[in-house]
Amino acid sequence: MSTVKAYGNQSATALLEALNIERRALNADDVNIEILYCGVCHSDIHTARSEWGPAKYPVVPGHEIIGRVISTGDAVSRFNVGDIVGVGCMVDSCQHCSSCEDDLEQYCENGFTGTYGSADKHLGGHTFGGYAEQIVVREKFVLNIPGNLEIAKVAPLLCAGITTWSPLKHWNVKAGDKVGIIGLGGLGHMGIKFAHAMGATVVMITTSAAKGNDARLLGADEVLISTDESQMDQHKNSFDFLLNTIPVGHDVDPYLNLLKRDKTMVMVGAIEPLTNINSGVLVRKRRNIAGSLIGGIKETQEMLDFCGEHNVLPEVEMINMQEINEAWNRVVKADIKYRFVIDMASLK
Amino acid sequence: MSTVKAYGNQSATALLEALNIERRALNADDVNIEILYCGVCHSDIHTARSEWGPAKYPVVPGHEIIGRVISTGDAVSRFNVGDIVGVGCMVDSCQHCSSCEDDLEQYCENGFTGTYGSADKHLGGHTFGGYAEQIVVREKFVLNIPGNLEIAKVAPLLCAGITTWSPLKHWNVKAGDKVGIIGLGGLGHMGIKFAHAMGATVVMITTSAAKGNDARLLGADEVLISTDESQMDQHKNSFDFLLNTIPVGHDVDPYLNLLKRDKTMVMVGAIEPLTNINSGVLVRKRRNIAGSLIGGIKETQEMLDFCGEHNVLPEVEMINMQEINEAWNRVVKADIKYRFVIDMASLK
Numbered sequence: 001m002s003t004v005k006a007y008g009n010q011s012a013t014a015l016l017e018a019l020n021i022e023r024r025a026l027n028a029d030d031v032n033i034e035i036l037y038c039g040v041c042h043s044d045i046h047t048a049r050s051e052w053g054p055a056k057y058p059v060v061p062g063h064e065i066i067g068r069v070i071s072t073g074d075a076v077s078r079f080n081v082g083d084i085v086g087v088g089c090m091v092d093s094c095q096h097c098s099s100c101e102d103d104l105e106q107y108c109e110n111g112f113t114g115t116y117g118s119a120d121k122h123l124g125g126h127t128f129g130g131y132a133e134q135i136v137v138r139e140k141f142v143l144n145i146p147g148n149l150e151i152a153k154v155a156p157l158l159c160a161g162i163t164t165w166s167p168l169k170h171w172n173v174k175a176g177d178k179v180g181i182i183g184l185g186g187l188g189h190m191g192i193k194f195a196h197a198m199g200a201t202v203v204m205i206t207t208s209a210a211k212g213n214d215a216r217l218l219g220a221d222e223v224l225i226s227t228d229e230s231q232m233d234q235h236k237n238s239f240d241f242l243l244n245t246i247p248v249g250h251d252v253d254p255y256l257n258l259l260k261r262d263k264t265m266v267m268v269g270a271i272e273p274l275t276n277i278n279s280g281v282l283v284r285k286r287r288n289i290a291g292s293l294i295g296g297i298k299e300t301q302e303m304l305d306f307c308g309e310h311n312v313l314p315e316v317e318m319i320n321m322q323e324i325n326e327a328w329n330r331v332v333k334a335d336i337k338y339r340f341v342i343d344m345a346s347l348k
Numbered sequence: 349m350s351t352v353k354a355y356g357n358q359s360a361t362a363l364l365e366a367l368n369i370e371r372r373a374l375n376a377d378d379v380n381i382e383i384l385y386c387g388v389c390h391s392d393i394h395t396a397r398s399e400w401g402p403a404k405y406p407v408v409p410g411h412e413i414i415g416r417v418i419s420t421g422d423a424v425s426r427f428n429v430g431d432i433v434g435v436g437c438m439v440d441s442c443q444h445c446s447s448c449e450d451d452l453e454q455y456c457e458n459g460f461t462g463t464y465g466s467a468d469k470h471l472g473g474h475t476f477g478g479y480a481e482q483i484v485v486r487e488k489f490v491l492n493i494p495g496n497l498e499i500a501k502v503a504p505l506l507c508a509g510i511t512t513w514s515p516l517k518h519w520n521v522k523a524g525d526k527v528g529i530i531g532l533g534g535l536g537h538m539g540i541k542f543a544h545a546m547g548a549t550v551v552m553i554t555t556s557a558a559k560g561n562d563a564r565l566l567g568a569d570e571v572l573i574s575t576d577e578s579q580m581d582q583h584k585n586s587f588d589f590l591l592n593t594i595p596v597g598h599d600v601d602p603y604l605n606l607l608k609r610d611k612t613m614v615m616v617g618a619i620e621p622l623t624n625i626n627s628g629v630l631v632r633k634r635r636n637i638a639g640s641l642i643g644g645i646k647e648t649q650e651m652l653d654f655c656g657e658h659n660v661l662p663e664v665e666m667i668n669m670q671e672i673n674e675a676w677n678r679v680v681k682a683d684i685k686y687r688f689v690i691d692m693a694s695l696k
Contacts, residue, residue: 099609107609107633109585170634237457249627261447261455264636271628279597280619282639285455286518288612289637291630 001025001123005347006132007321008060009048015325016048019058021132024122028075029139033085038130039064039155039316040340041186042247045328047117056117062130062342063089063115064155066145076139084151086143086304087135088158089294091115091127095140103298105141131321133347143301146308156186156314156339157307159294164191165303166295167243167266168198175199177240180224182255184211187245187268189338190314192218195243197310203235205242205255214337218315226254237261237285245269251276256287264288314339320346349373349471353695354480355669356408357396363673364396367406369480372470376423377487381433386478387412387503387664388688389534390595393676395465404465410478410690411437411463412503414493424487432499434491434652435483436506437642439463439475443488451646453489479669481695491649494656504534504662504687505655507642512539513651514643515591515614516546523547525588528572530603532559535593535616537686538662540566543591545658551583553590553603562685566663574602585609585633593617599624604635612636662687668694 001024008019026032044061046052065087069079079085092113093105105112113121116129129135145154164187173179179200181191188204195202196219203222204215212223225231232254239258242265249272255265256277267274267289281287295303307313315338319327327340349372356367374380392409394400413435417427427433438460441448445457453460461469464477477483493502512535521527527548529539536552543550544567551570552563560571573579580602587606590613597620603613604625615622615637629635643651655661663686667675675688 104609261452267627267630271631272626274625274627277622277625277637278620279615279622279639282615282637283619283641284639286638286640289625289630290634291627291632292634293631 002134004133006060006128007324007347008058008128008131010058016131019060021058021060021128022123023134023136026071026073026136027122028073030073030136031069031076031079031085031139031142032071032134032136033065033067033087033142034070034134035065035067035130035132035344037066037152037155037344038062038342039159040324040327040331040342041159042331043159044129045331056126059117060128060131061116062132063087064158064160064341065115065130065135066151066155067135070134073139078139078144079142084145084147086145086154086158087115087130087137087141088143088162088300089115090297091137091141092121104296106294106296131324131342133344141297143297143304146304148308148311150313152318152341152343153313153316155341156190156316157304158300160186160190160314160339161307162295162300162303163187163268163292164243164245165194166299167268167292168194168241169299170292171241171264171266173198173200173241177201178203178238180205180239180242180255180258181215181220181245182206182226182242183245183247183269184215185245185247185334186339189218191243191245192220193312196220197306197312203239232258239263242266243268249273249275252289253278253281256281256289259285259287261285261287264290267291316341318343322346350482352481354408354476355672355695356406356476356479358406364479364676367408369406369408369476370471371482371484374419374421374484375470376421378421378484379417379424379427379433379487379490380419380482380484381413381415381435381490382418382482383413383415383478383480383692385414385500385503385692386410386690387507388672388675388679388690389507390679391507393679404474407465408476408479409464410480411435412506412508413463413478413483414499414503415483418482421487426487426492427490432493432495434493434502434506435463435478435485435489436491436510436648437463438645439485439489440469452644454642454644479672479690481692489645491645491652494652496656496659498661500666500689500691501661501664503689504538504664505652506648508534508538508662508687509655510643510648510651511535511616511640512591512593513542514647515616515640516542516589517647518640519589519612519614521546521548521589525549526551526586528553528587528590528603528606529563529568529593530554530574530590531593531595531617532563533593533595533682534687537566539591539593540568541660544568545654545660551587580606587611590614591616597621597623600637601626601629604629604637607633607635609633609635612638615639664689666691670694
């Protein structure tokens with residue numbers, strides 16, 4: 001057991017402040033990682049501000065972690081000291097339920113262990129995330145980072161990346177498909193990059209012409225302004241897949257009408273009530289609406305390898321740990337293109 | 349062209365009354381059918397009462413038609429005079445779009461021709477349905493009725509039957525699956541019979557213990573009272589498929605929580621806004637919600653053949669045409685187990 005420096009939040013109203021947190025002594029299958037970079041996810045803010053139910057304080061957020069292996073347990077075989085590795089939203093799961101057996105630990109029937117805010121099986125209390133100097137993680141949940149990627153930019157792949165990659169792969173998006181990405185933020189910008197790299201025709205669906213222009217720079221082939229009824233009408237019944245990244249409840253019917261028969265819109269942003277789903281819109285074309293949660297460890301590694309091959313990286317703005325409060329406020333105002341990454345050297 | 353006696357509705361407020369309607373002279377691929385029985389579907393009432401938008405009057409409803417072939421066009425090869433045949437919700441479609449090519453005429457990209465209330469390609473005006481002495485239908489949309497089935501009971505298979513059969517087959521319900529049928533009416537009772545005949549473990553999901561008892565007689569293995577939270581909790585994450593036949597908008601979240609990971613609830617009853625879909629319920633288990641509309645002609649024939657093999661028939665109450673207004677009022681009050689069938693001999 002060791003104490004490491006971290007940034008955390010003592011109450012729903014307090015600002016982030018310096019803490020000393022415990023990290024466990026290494027078990028045989030543990031990897032000890034010096035954190036180099038940590039992405040800033042809106043979930044960090046929701047959790048620390050108790051917006052998703054009462055948080056367990058202190059909260060040390062951060063689940064888009066890139067670091068360097070500084071020591072390993074005796075049974076660790078896949079990693080060596082000095083390796084650059086990643087850790088995402090999960091640090092453990094039961095490993096024996098049907099979902100874990102299907103490499104879908106994010107749907108673990110017994111509940112996965114979140115990187116922060118979950119019950120800590122080793123130390124008691126709850127887990128602490130990546131706004132810190134170090135983290136100890138079970139080998140199974142540690143990811144290889146392809147050597148050619150610019151590591152300062154990789155962190156957001158561990159949450160924003162896999163959250164968009166997983167549904168695109170699961171619903172079998174392929175070259176030639178017409179794919180709509182709804183909403184342009186941390187998730188949407190990765191959705192565009194992945195769908196484009198998979199060879200799909202990518203349509204950015206947004207309320208904002210300015211975001212449409214940004215989307216073209218990221219790889220979108222076309223822009224559809226969702227508030228323009230005649231544009232929406234022109235694209236009716238034409239999409240093979242829709243990835244809906246809007247982070248709040250909204251009226252989904254206008255989007256569902258864009259789908260061809262038998263096609264699916266997947267929700268990855270909102271986890272709150274949607275309004276006005278008219279089941280007639282589903283019935284008339286046998287359309288589907290589904291949800292998707294991050295991704296399993298195996299597919300996260302596949303995504304990272306794909307990013308290495310195709311040099312796909314998020315757009316990031318680098319900050320020091322001391323700037324985190326301002327960064328959070330900018331995330332809430334959606335004033336970021338498209339993901340903050342904390343340079344952990346600033347903690348030293 | 350000939351004039352036949354029919355029952356129809358002259359305005360949204362008028363009661364059903366006797367009419368004389370036109371039936372076209374036979375084209376080469378037409379079949380002329382003497383109607384023996386016609387099922388009563390809630391859609392008949394919605395249409396005639398302009399509850400689904402302004403109806404085209406006069407309305408002659410009826411799209412669960414069983415009859416005897418009385419003459420055929422020169423090019424008709426599949427039917428002979430005297431054959432017992434069926435006609436469902438569609439009498440034509442474009443036959444060349446992607447949906448028609450996939451034998452899914454109900455999703456015809458150019459709009460199928462409904463048995464009543466659709467534009468009539470031959471006579472102008474709109475189509476007239478099965479509350480009548482005769483109907484002329486393109487051969488492609490006429491169905492064979494297996495000889496062993498009691499024909500007085502077959503009619504509801506043409507709408508209530510195929511509407512529940514199609515999603516059970518499309519989502520691949522099979523022996524051993526745990527299938528929930530939500531709501532017990534004309535659709536729900538066929539859902540139970542089909543799922544049971546397919547070898548699934550069938551759970552009737554209802555607010556009413558009395559309906560639960562009825563459902564067991566129809567083939568349900570178990571009853572789940574949806575208003576009992578502890579029962580609902582026990583069945584959480586356990587269903588392979590849910591068929592939702594509730595005919596009005598409702599809160600679907602409690603049902604979605606019953607699904608296993610990656611499984612689907614299909615809406616066949618409501619075609620109006622649903623309340624409170626919390627996309628978190630979809631996200632956490634990658635669940636799906638979809639809609640399904642009647643079924644294609646090919647699968648309707650497969651369903652009828654299946655019913656012949658397994659002797660599956662709806663539960664019906666036979667009425668004379670003159671009793672139709674009372675029957676409609678009883679349908680609206682859900683006071684029918686489970687489908688009225690009009691004996692067209694009463695028209696003579």
